[in-house]
Amino acid sequence: MALSTLSSAGLAVLRSYVLLVIYRLTFHPLARYPGNFTDKISSWPLIYQCYRGNRHLRILEAHKKYGSVIRIAPDTLDFDTTTAMAAIHRDRNANVRKGAWYKTVDAETGTFSVQTVIDRKEHNFRRRILEPAFSHSALRIQEHFIDNNVRVFLHEMGKDVQEDGWTTPKDFSQWITYFGFDFISDLAFGSCFRLLQSPEHRYLPDLLKWTSHFVYYAGYLPFAPLVRAVMGTSIMNHVPSQAARDTHKYYLEAESKLGERSAAEEEAWSSGKEGRRDIFHYLFRTRDPETNIGLSHEQLQADSGLLIAAGSDGVAVTVSAALFYLLHNSSSMAKLVHEIRSSFATLDDVRNPQMNRLPYLQAVIDESLRLAPSVLSAFPREVLRGGLNVDGLHVPVGMTVGVSGYAIHHNETYFPDSFAFRPERWLGDGESVSLARSALITFGAGTYNCIGKNVAIAAAKLVLAKTIYAYDVKAARGKVTGGGGPAAGRGREREDEYQLLDYLVAYRSGPMVQFRTRNEK
Numbered sequence: 193m194a195l196s197t198l199s200s201a202g203l204a205v206l207r208s209y210v211l212l213v214i215y216r217l218t219f220h221p222l223a224r225y226p227g228n229f230t231d232k233i234s235s236w237p238l239i240y241q242c243y244r245g246n247r248h249l250r251i252l253e254a255h256k257k258y259g260s261v262i263r264i265a266p267d268t269l270d271f272d273t274t275t276a277m278a279a280i281h282r283d284r285n286a287n288v289r290k291g292a293w294y295k296t297v298d299a300e301t302g303t304f305s306v307q308t309v310i311d312r313k314e315h316n317f318r319r320r321i322l323e324p325a326f327s328h329s330a331l332r333i334q335e336h337f338i339d340n341n342v343r344v345f346l347h348e349m350g351k352d353v354q355e356d357g358w359t360t361p362k363d364f365s366q367w368i369t370y371f372g373f374d375f376i377s378d379l380a381f382g383s384c385f386r387l388l389q390s391p392e393h394r395y396l397p398d399l400l401k402w403t404s405h406f407v408y409y410a411g412y413l414p415f416a417p418l419v420r421a422v423m424g425t426s427i428m429n430h431v432p433s434q435a436a437r438d439t440h441k442y443y444l445e446a447e448s449k450l451g452e453r454s455a456a457e458e459e460a461w462s463s464g465k466e467g468r469r470d471i472f473h474y475l476f477r478t479r480d481p482e483t484n485i486g487l488s489h490e491q492l493q494a495d496s497g498l499l500i501a502a503g504s505d506g507v508a509v510t511v512s513a514a515l516f517y518l519l520h521n522s523s524s525m526a527k528l529v530h531e532i533r534s535s536f537a538t539l540d541d542v543r544n545p546q547m548n549r550l551p552y553l554q555a556v557i558d559e560s561l562r563l564a565p566s567v568l569s570a571f572p573r574e575v576l577r578g579g580l581n582v583d584g585l586h587v588p589v590g591m592t593v594g595v596s597g598y599a600i601h602h603n604e605t606y607f608p609d610s611f612a613f614r615p616e617r618w619l620g621d622g623e624s625v626s627l628a629r630s631a632l633i634t635f636g637a638g639t640y641n642c643i644g645k646n647v648a649i650a651a652a653k654l655v656l657a658k659t660i661y662a663y664d665v666k667a668a669r670g671k672v673t674g675g676g677g678p679a680a681g682r683g684r685e686r687e688d689e690y691q692l693l694d695y696l697v698a699y700r701s702g703p704m705v706q707f708r709t710r711n712e713k
């Protein structure tokens with residue numbers, strides 16, 4: 193009897209699932225859009241791709257096969273055109289809001305960061321509070337904090353010199369990640385993690401990696417609300433997933449940094465001092481001009497977690513990709529070396545405003561941002577009542593849309609020979625350059641674009657230019673590691689393409705490199 197009840201319940205579930213599949217393939221509002229069969233009928237392939245880190249590869253593959261608009265999940269479309277980028281992301285009045293996936297990112301803290309807040313009015317408020325910390329005048333002061341960390345980085349890179357004058361091999365991606373964490377903690381909180389100098393906090397990059405990985409796929413799970421309900425509770429310490437436990441630890445770390453910084457600011461405030469002009473200095477003191485309200489402790493906490501994540505890995509991805517491609521392309525390396533070494537008389541001179549006037553350096557950074565965007569796949573935007581017109585198509589309310597960086601950056605209309613590293617495509621002011629510029633989405637676009645873009649570019653340029661000024665660099669054992677290969681998996685066959693794992697932020701390893709103090713002539 194019990195068995196027959198169970199089997200009829202099973203049959204009922206199966207029947208409703210079959211009906212759902214039929215609906216998704218026939219009467220569903222996105223039924224007519226092309227895409228892989230499995231993606232049309234279920235969200236699980238997308239979740240699995242987020243888990244495996246190959247979502248960007250599968251999306252590019254589908255665009256190459258089906259065209260500029262593809263269905264990547266039953267309710268989700270991905271586009272790879274500049275017109276879609278304008279309609280969905282760049283247009284500040286686009287009829288969309290951030291998708292429900294964002295709710296999982298900060299579920300640990302119980303409140304949203306500026307990036308994950310969904311309500312538009314609330315986002316405008318959070319953004320207004322952040323703006324003074326990212327103004328040009330703030331950046332001029334902050335460059336000094338970045339430079340201090342570049343100095344430490346260079347010192348570490350020059351260590352362990354062998355008899356032939358070259359250092360022992362170093363995993364550049366690992367060291368530049370340490371730099372990323374150090375400069376952003378210094379810049380945000382005024383207390384550097386000191387990963388470059390000491391092993392004590394070197395568990396942090398892995399912590400962040402597994403946190404990103406976890407929230408990335410967990411946010412798309414059909415039972416994500418349940419996951420969110422337990423995040424931030426002590427249950428997380430007992431769940432069998434290491435990644436889930438790490439997420440909890442990561443936020444505790446960010447909270448402790450915030451606590452230290454807040455105490456220092458209060459001390460400065462009570463003794464009438466100006467205080468250190470780092471990012472949190474502005475965040476503690478800024479009030480919304482419209483309401484005179486500042487950020488609550490919880491909001492500051494969520495933003496501290498975001499700043500460490502956004503600042504550290506983005507810069508690290510860009511600079512390691514730049515070095516990977518420069519080592520693969522000796523003529524580009526030679527041009528960059530010449531530009532940097534002939535523009536400055538000493539290492540200390542390598543700074544702004546002169547550094548910003550070097551066209552080839554800027555082009556190398558742009559090309560690295562294109563080939564290795566640290567956000568590889570689209571952040572979801574949910575269409576609101578009334579629908580959204582994209583590329584002549586009407587997308588109805590409730591559907592999710594986006595433009596994925598890795599896909600549009602390999603659209604041959606905007607980037608011919610798109611897998612080739614060619615900084616020259618960014619030089620001059622021709623039509624092809626403005627077309628390329630209009631298709632670069634590494635920092636997002638529109639209302640929710642990256643507020644830290646100028647900081648990121650300044651840090652990436654400074655650390656790359658100073659490294660190239662101070663050292664000759666070569667691939668360890670004559671082989672540039674970090675690329676693909678025949679056994680690396682589908683979409684990862686190219687040896688001269690820097691390989692990235694799409695775990696919300698892009699993860700990477702290599703190139704292994706050696707440094708030699710250069711002979712100054």
Ligand code: HEM
Nearest residue numbers: 306307502503506507566567571634635636642643644648
């Ligand atoms: C190469 C480095 C970086 C890249 C590629 C990058 C990329 C992005 C992208 C794509 C977004 C939009 C996210 C979305 O649509 O949900 C974003 C937002 C954001 N980024 Fe960055 N970022 C970088 C560095 C930084 C740095 C250095 C900081 C801070 C110092 C920063 C702070 C932020 C903040 C606060 C937001 C949220 C803005 C908002 O929602 O209004 N980022 N970033």
